[in-house]
Amino acid sequence: MIPFIDLKHQYQALKPEIQTRINTVLEHGQYIMGPEVRELEERLETYTQAKHCITVASGTEALLIALMAIGVKAGDEVITTPFTFVATAEVIVLLGAVPVFVDIEPDTCNIDVSKIEAAITPKTKAIMPVSLYGQAADMDEINAIAARHGNIPVIEDAAQSFGADYNGRKSCNLSTIGCTSFFPSKPLGCYGDGGAIFTSDDALAKAMREIRVHGQERRYVHTRIGVGGRMDTLQCAILLAKFERFDWEVEQRLKIGARYNELLAGKVSVVTQRPGRTSVFAQYTVFVENREQLQEQLKVAGIPTAVHYPIPLNEQPAYRHLCCPDSTPISKKLACQVMSLPMSADLTAFAQDSIVRAVIGGGA
Template sequence: MKIDFANLGRAYEEHREEFEKVSLDVMRSARYILGAETERFEQNLSSFTGNKYALGCSSGTDALLLALMAMGIRAGDEIITTPFTFIATAETIACLGAKPIFVDIDEDTYNIDASKIEQAITKNTKAIMPVSLYGQMPDMDEINAIAEKYDLAVIEDAAQSFGAIYKGKKSCNVSTFGCTSFFPAKPLGCFGDGGAVFATNEEDYEKMKAMRVHGQVKRYTHHYIGMGGRLDNLQAAILDVKLATYENDISRRQAVAESYSNKISDNAAKPLVKDDRTSVWAQYTIRVKERDKVQKALMQKGIPTAVHYPIPMHLQKCFSYLGYTLGDFPVSEKCAQEVMSLPMNPYLEEAEIDYITTNLNTII
């Protein structure tokens, strides 16, 4: 049996007629950027998350940049974040000349350890940027309380958690800003690059709306230094089709995750979702010893795996100027050596899950 890791082809087939119709509609309109499709999708994003201020943009990375730019982040500022994440989180901070300040993670959830944040705050700290890794939000109440105490913003990097719930509130509606990605392999993915940024007030929303079009408030009138960060109408139309049934996709992902958790032996460390929140399972990530050996054995059985992420940010060459060394964030370093993501998508069948878990249990 050969397993498809993300099953993007199945996602297309499930909505083929709708995808082709809306794609043709966009092409026939000859209006490709910032049109009716994008506006409609933004309205539906607001309805879905409960956040009034939703803005489509060109990628999850650009969503983070827009939030930071709206805050006026610049050289000398510090942003607290996690070293156990995709590079875009810290990269966007560095792109603006600011300094990423890393805080280690909670070993059970892989999210930033809120109990360690306060000790990292200095007079230069401007924001906390927690990552909702693998589909589950971190301890947002604790993080928001710290931010309020020190008058800081909170920017949720929700690239992997769109649709997740924390104490009754949706991801992207729990902090000052929420930023998500619609990269094709995300739980809600388009057919190219795309993202969205959410704000809690109209002023930030209007500023980011201008900044995604080079700071333009009307044609050739620029109030801000901005960027070319627009979401195109084709991607917006495709995303809108998928958003209409996205809750069902989340339920199917959760069913796959539950089946995995029931069938994988205790020789692997299985993911933990806290009782007061849900996960959209962007990844189903376990921890195993001798990971390379396990991955190789699974691949021989036609079972693909992935490592998210093998090198923590503080050990990446591009961040060597920050002065961190091996041992600074031991939990992140340990997890980076052991994490392994199994195939995860809404289309995995029980026979495929049985095949994956039976082979995994034999190997570990």
Template sequence: MKMDFIDLKTQYQDYKNEIDKEISEVLNSAAFIGGPKISELEKNLSEFTKAKYTLTCSSGTDALLLALMAIDIKEGDEVITTPFTFIATAEVIAFLKAKPVFVDIDEKTYNIDPSKIEEKITDKTKAIIPVSLYGQPADMDEINNIAKKYNLTVIEDGAQSFGAEYKGKKSCNLSHIGCTSFFPSKPLGCYGDGGAVFTNDEKIAKKIAMLKNHGQSKRYEHDIIGLNARLDAIQAAILLVKLKYFPYEIEKRIEIGQRYTKFLSDYVTTPYVKEDRTSVYAQYSIRVDRRKEIINKLNTAGIPTAIHYPKPLHLQKAFEYLGYKKGDFPVSEKISQEILSLPMSPFLKIDDQDYVINTLIKAL
């Protein structure tokens, strides 16, 4: 057999009529940039997260970039984040010529360790970007309290956790600014690149609205230097349909994630989700010894796998200039050598999940 790592095909077939209809409306209206679909999606996303302002954009990376630009991050500033994440989180900091300052992760949740943040704060620190990795929000109360003490902005990178809850509130509405990605493989994904920024601050929202559209306050009036970072209307149309079914998909993700844990926890290190929050299991990631051997056995059996992430950011060539070395963030380095993601989607059939579980147990 051969299964998909993320089953987007079944999802499309289930929603096909509605998605095709929404896309057709955009094609017939020829309102490809901006227009009613964007406005409707932003309204619905605000209703979902309870964030006052939602601003869609061209990618999760641009969402982070827009957030940093909105708070005037510039050359010489420092932004604290985690080295155990996709490069986009730190890449946008460096892109603005600010300095990414890494803090190691908690060994159980894989999210940034709040107890290690304060020692990294200097008079140049302007913001903290916690990443809500694998679908579980970071320790936002502790992080927000540190930020308040030092007058810092907290930008949640919720690219993998959109739909998750933390103490009854939705991810992306847990701090000053929240960012997410609508990349196809994300919990709520479109059929290309897409993202959104969430905030309850009117001033920040107005600035991001200008920044994502060439710094325009109105047509051909450019108040600031901005970007072309808009979400297109076809992607918005797709997301409008998917968002309707997203609460159901979240339930299925949690059900499937918990079922994996039930049957695998005696054999491997399974995801640890704190009691005061939920995970949407953007990835179902376990930790194993002999990872390469196990991957080969699973792949031979037709089971796809992925590694999120094989090399922490402080060891990437792009960040050599920061002067970090092996051993500086031992938890991130350890997890990167053991982490392994299994097939995961709301459409994963129980028979297929059982096949993954049984094949993995035999491979160990």
């Protein structure tokens, strides 16, 4: 059985470093906001070149805190994509705001920048593109649109793209705020929930740090409404150990993704990577017509697959009443076609060859 994401092999490669880091935390006993929290934030600031990094309890919490920091409230509108994990829209609705869904590009599955401007209204409080499957959206164009309309804040949902490059810059440091996830299956994942927020705006960074700890400016002095959004010290310690291997893992992901592209070229349609940017392939995704049949054949062959995502958010039962369900035809079409294949930095050429033969042989 080929693993969909090979976390066991990764752990074995990093076991001494991870155990040492965990033991250090167990010895000092500072499980909440211990020294590893700030150490990780500093490492991530250096990596992304963002001025500020605020670690948080999850990628969802990162998005929620970012929206709270820019003052999103009931009745506001936030422009985003329906072709993403539900957390992207969930946090908007939790604050009483309305998600305004813009359709996606048929080749990248990222938000279609040519359709954003028409969705802007006087109620638009933020634009929240998703860097899907590990590749940044058209961030320069989105930032330019936001600037033309009164400097609308742009929040990059980079839950899947930490480590990716965009015109010489890192995902998470491409707009007003960048948010990422360290869920175990992400390109850089911890062993539980975790996330981070990035910004170079001092005022926003201060607000988000306070919101993270119940709106607390200093102990028991609460200057704003907040949440319990801290990332555990143990999870930060694990990421510090895993970060030592991360550059190598990104390089491997680029090579493995390029090899998938080469092996499938002319046989199976795949998600396109744009010039000037890289994908860290949080998922390696193809487009197939006979998805359920092919998935069953691959399962029998010991090859797992996944679908990211089978139902656009504006078609979901909990969200249909908030928007226009049938207004994003590309998202609706691709939701029936996308299929993700096994992908990790430790995927061998032998396993990859087996996967590709099975996909092509299954009539994809």
